[in-house]
Amino acid sequence: MHHRLARFHSHNHPWNYLWAEAALALCLAFALLAAPTSALRFQDRSLYMDSTLPGATADYTVKFRYMSPDPVGSVDLLFCVDPIPHHACVTPPGLDVSNASLSQQVGELGFVISNRSTNHIVLTRASVAPAPGGLLSSYTFANIKNPTDSSQSFSIRLRSHSTPDASGTQIDFGSVKGQVTEGVEIATQVPPMLIFCVAEEVSEDCATTNDNNYSDMGELSPSSTLMAQSQMAVGTNASGGFAITANGLPFSAGTSIIDGPMVPTESRQGVNQFGINLVENDLPDVGEDPEGTWANAVVSPDYAIPNRFKYVPGDVVAYSPNVSLMKKYTVSYILNSHKDLRAGVYSTTVTYIASGRF
Amino acid sequence: MKRFQSIVLAAIAVMFAAAYVVPSVPVAAQSSAALSIVPKKKYTIEAGKTVNDKLTIRNLDNEKELNLTLRVVDFTYRDDSGTPKLLLKEDEPTKTWSLKPFLTVPKQVKVEAGKSKTIDMSIKVPKGHGAGSYYSAIVYSSGAPDGGNVGLNASGVTLAFVNIPGKVNENLKVEDFGAYGTVGKDRTPSYLNFTATEPRLMAYTLKNDGNVTEAPVGSISIKSMWGQEYTIDNVNPNESLALIGQSRTFTSCIKLETEEIKMNGNTSEVKKCSSAGLWPGYYSASLNLFYGQNGNSTKELNEAGSFWYLPVWFIILVLIVLVLVGIGIWLLVRKIRNGGTSKKRSRRS
Numbered sequence: 001m002h003h004r005l006a007r008f009h010s011h012n013h014p015w016n017y018l019w020a021e022a023a024l025a026l027c028l029a030f031a032l033l034a035a036p037t038s039a040l041r042f043q044d045r046s047l048y049m050d051s052t053l054p055g056a057t058a059d060y061t062v063k064f065r066y067m068s069p070d071p072v073g074s075v076d077l078l079f080c081v082d083p084i085p086h087h088a089c090v091t092p093p094g095l096d097v098s099n100a101s102l103s104q105q106v107g108e109l110g111f112v113i114s115n116r117s118t119n120h121i122v123l124t125r126a127s128v129a130p131a132p133g134g135l136l137s138s139y140t141f142a143n144i145k146n147p148t149d150s151s152q153s154f155s156i157r158l159r160s161h162s163t164p165d166a167s168g169t170q171i172d173f174g175s176v177k178g179q180v181t182e183g184v185e186i187a188t189q190v191p192p193m194l195i196f197c198v199a200e201e202v203s204e205d206c207a208t209t210n211d212n213n214y215s216d217m218g219e220l221s222p223s224s225t226l227m228a229q230s231q232m233a234v235g236t237n238a239s240g241g242f243a244i245t246a247n248g249l250p251f252s253a254g255t256s257i258i259d260g261p262m263v264p265t266e267s268r269q270g271v272n273q274f275g276i277n278l279v280e281n282d283l284p285d286v287g288e289d290p291e292g293t294w295a296n297a298v299v300s301p302d303y304a305i306p307n308r309f310k311y312v313p314g315d316v317v318a319y320s321p322n323v324s325l326m327k328k329y330t331v332s333y334i335l336n337s338h339k340d341l342r343a344g345v346y347s348t349t350v351t352y353i354a355s356g357r358f
Numbered sequence: 359m360k361r362f363q364s365i366v367l368a369a370i371a372v373m374f375a376a377a378y379v380v381p382s383v384p385v386a387a388q389s390s391a392a393l394s395i396v397p398k399k400k401y402t403i404e405a406g407k408t409v410n411d412k413l414t415i416r417n418l419d420n421e422k423e424l425n426l427t428l429r430v431v432d433f434t435y436r437d438d439s440g441t442p443k444l445l446l447k448e449d450e451p452t453k454t455w456s457l458k459p460f461l462t463v464p465k466q467v468k469v470e471a472g473k474s475k476t477i478d479m480s481i482k483v484p485k486g487h488g489a490g491s492y493y494s495a496i497v498y499s500s501g502a503p504d505g506g507n508v509g510l511n512a513s514g515v516t517l518a519f520v521n522i523p524g525k526v527n528e529n530l531k532v533e534d535f536g537a538y539g540t541v542g543k544d545r546t547p548s549y550l551n552f553t554a555t556e557p558r559l560m561a562y563t564l565k566n567d568g569n570v571t572e573a574p575v576g577s578i579s580i581k582s583m584w585g586q587e588y589t590i591d592n593v594n595p596n597e598s599l600a601l602i603g604q605s606r607t608f609t610s611c612i613k614l615e616t617e618e619i620k621m622n623g624n625t626s627e628v629k630k631c632s633s634a635g636l637w638p639g640y641y642s643a644s645l646n647l648f649y650g651q652n653g654n655s656t657k658e659l660n661e662a663g664s665f666w667y668l669p670v671w672f673i674i675l676v677l678i679v680l681v682l683v684g685i686g687i688w689l690l691v692r693k694i695r696n697g698g699t700s701k702k703r704s705r706r707s
Binding site: 177202216237345352 | 419497609654
């Protein structure tokens with residue numbers, strides 16, 4: 001009897017599990033089918049402003065494609081600096097949509113403005129399912145006052161709802177980006193400026209220089225290193241910072257050239273070598289470290305190694321990634337020559353170019 | 359005749375020796391080399407329209423006149439940063455994004471010592487010209503000295519950007535995303551998967567395959583394994599640009615501090631990164647970006663990243679804890695074994 005029972009159990013045991021699994025699968029399928037469809041992103045979203053002048057009154061055309069098949073009764077448009085839906089909304093300075101009117105609609109139709117405030121518009125209609133295939137729809141709003149701050153973009157956070165008052169669960173969502181720009185130029189709060197001076201000696205604020213724009217290094221000799229130094233000061237209130245490049249051919253006399261090392265290299269007597277760096281050295285004793293409190297204005301790594309010199313025309317020798325008021329750099333020059341160097345008057349002009357960054 | 363030859367040879371030898379040995383004679387500089395200019399200009403100009411604007415140049419030298427030669431040159435990106443690479447060669451071919459054909463500035467400018475001068479510039483975009491971004495640089499070169507064997511010359515640059523509105527091709531791709539900073543003695547910053555010092559920056563690298571410069575906006579969310587969350591609301595606070603064809607790395611402070619500073623009587627805002635007080639451990643991060651020109655689709659980019667922040671003190675602490683736990687387990691095992699042995703002994707006895 002016991003054997004029979006055991007056989008019956010071993011025969012039916014897998015089937016018992018199968019039924020349980022099937023029941024679980026059915027429950028899951030039911031749960032998934034019964035659950036509301038999750039929100040999708042509106043596709044092909046865009047914003048066209050017929051005037052991008054700060055503070056101007058403009059028409060805004062918002063386009064997007066409905067993606068969910070659920071009936072749509074309202075569309076919520078919230079104007080914020082930040083496009084991320086779950087972030088706190090900061091109204092773009094100067095923007096006003098409280099007098100906006102819906103002047104044109106294409107695609108999904110039947111909307112009217114049901115609610116509006118400084119940065120908020122709600123479009124409403126009788127709840128209808130969007131046309132299959134995600135119709136591209138556009139809504140033009142007249143009489144919107146543009147934001148006044150051209151230094152930052154703004155966004156319209158879009159949401160669709162089945163309710164007529166943009167309440168309850170959202171169906172589709174997404175943001176469009178816009179920005180006001182000056183017709184002539186983007187005016188910032190303070191006019192950006194770049195201050196730059198170069199001389200043998202300069203003050204940190206460029207207010208004074210010694211008016212000497214050359215340096216005489218002396219006589220070339222294979223048994224000595226010629227040295228010189230110059231100074232430059234730079235500062236900018238531009239948010240992008242600055243960059244200084246060193247340009248110009250290395251030392252030359254006619255077709256004879258004393259090249260600069262391509263990588264930071266020690267000064268070696270008896271070798272044709274012209275190099276610079278922007279830090280204090282003791283071999284040879286020349287140069288000074290940068291002066292000034294702005295830590296973000298730095299010497300490029302290759303030109304910041306004591307007792308190592310390099311010169312590649314066009315290299316960035318100092319830069320700042322953001323605002324940096326005045327900083328002074330001392331440039332050290334070293335010149336070595338081989339005994340077989342062709343005779344001639346060797347000279348160079350180093351052009352330091354200071355530019356803003358983009 | 360022999361005497362003549364020797365005289366000529368001697369003269370040539372003296373000439374070469376003199377050229378080699380005698381230092382060149384210093385000559386005073388011809389112009390001031392201290393100036394103040396506008397570093398960047400940005401315009402939106404419809405095709406067929408002209409914009410007239412002014413450029414202000416200041417001579418900071420109170421004694422010498424500033425003689426400037428103005429040149430418009432093209433520029434491109436140097437690397438993944440915002441430093442321009444100026445294309446200074448006279449025979450440099452004009453780039454597709456060049457503003458040179460549309461931009462007019464005077465060729466020479468003289469600014470009296472200690473004074474400012476405003477010069478006219480104009481940008482004329484031909485009718486029917488295609489939409490997109492165009493940019494070039496205005497280079498102001500001070501006069502070079504005529505003597506000395508190291509001459510110094512200062513030049514300033516204004517970067518000029520023009521957007522011509524209309525249908526454009528916009529295409530950004532995320533190439534990299536994560537914590538950003540320097541490692542050890544390496545002073546060149548890079549992406550960090552593991553760091554012993556608290557990261558202060560998050561970065562993302564975007565490849566711009568479109569025909570317009572792009573300045574994306576959006577946010578970064580960072581979550582620690584301990585549950586803390588940090589949000590960077592503005593991932594492009596300086597409105598930095600990815601140039602056409604550039605792979606541009608944008609950096610944002612995890613915690614941003616702003617400070618007001620004064621420069622020449624004007625107040626400016628300085629943004630600095632400060633410590634966000636991150637705890638050691640594993641961090642996951644998500645990037646959410648938006649970009650799109652007026653009238654064009656607003657596009658969205660999403661990317662995920664992660665990093666480990668494990669300071670040395672934390673690693674040492676973990677090692678000490680592990681050693682202590684190991685010792686504890688060993689003592690426990692020993693105690694259990696000893697207990698078992700003593701019980702056996704007591705049973706035998």
